Amino acid sequence: MKLQLRHLSALFLSVLLTVAAYACSASATTTETNSAETSPELAKAAQDFNTYCSVCHGRDAKGNGPVASELKTPPADLTRISARSDGLFPADAVFKTIEGLDMPLAHGTSEMPIWGALFVRQAVGEGVLIEDAKTAARVATDRIKRLVRYLETIQEK
Ligand code: HEC
Numbered sequence: 552m553k554l555q556l557r558h559l560s561a562l563f564l565s566v567l568l569t570v571a572a573y574a575c576s577a578s579a580t581t582t583e584t585n586s587a588e589t590s591p592e593l594a595k596a597a598q599d600f601n602t603y604c605s606v607c608h609g610r611d612a613k614g615n616g617p618v619a620s621e622l623k624t625p626p627a628d629l630t631r632i633s634a635r636s637d638g639l640f641p642a643d644a645v646f647k648t649i650e651g652l653d654m655p656l657a658h659g660t661s662e663m664p665i666w667g668a669l670f671v672r673q674a675v676g677e678g679v680l681i682e683d684a685k686t687a688a689r690v691a692t693d694r695i696k697r698l699v700r701y702l703e704t705i706q707e708k
Pocket residue numbers: 566599600603604605606607608622624625626627629632635645648649660661662663664666698
């Protein structure tokens with residue numbers, strides 16, 4: 552368990568470095584993933600997606616991000632979640648996948664990072680009070696919910 556978490560952190564670091572480089576380049580590229588401009592919440596989610604997810608899943612969410620070929624498991628095509636689920640968008644399952652707490656860590660096979668943990672850590676910042684932690688958990692949850700709604704908007708039939 553410890554070992555796997557360490558592996559995950561190393562992956563996180565390398566991914567975040569790649570993300571930083573990738574996010575700086577061609578940030579003006581417009582794809583259908585940016586069709587969310589009408590809603591500020593969805594626009595924020597699209598921004599999170601470009602920053603944290605596109606490095607593996609690709610800017611168009613189809614699974615061809617710049618580090619995709621380095622992963623053992625190919626990143627899922629996130630525009631076809633509904634198609635894989637009998638046409639219904641499984642929002643709760645998608646939430647849990649992104650949050651990461653349902654991840655089969657014990658099997659050590661998942662290369663999908665645990666975003667719940669990262670977003671909480673970012674929200675907590677220096678805070679160590681229980682209230683800060685609760686607020687952080689809420690902020691992280693809202694952020695994931697926003698990503699879930701965003702993914703729902705990019706589903707292909
Ligand atoms: C380090 C690469 C990587 C990053 C970054 C990443 N993912 Fe993934 N993701 C994967 C891989 C690999 C899978 C395939 C599932 C697995 O772990 O077996 C996956 C699967 C998923 C799935 C499940 C799709 C399905 O239908 O089964 C969702 C939803 C998802 N990712 C959303 C996201 C979101 C949202 C972000 C950004 C907050 C993100 N991912 C960032 C690698 C990544």
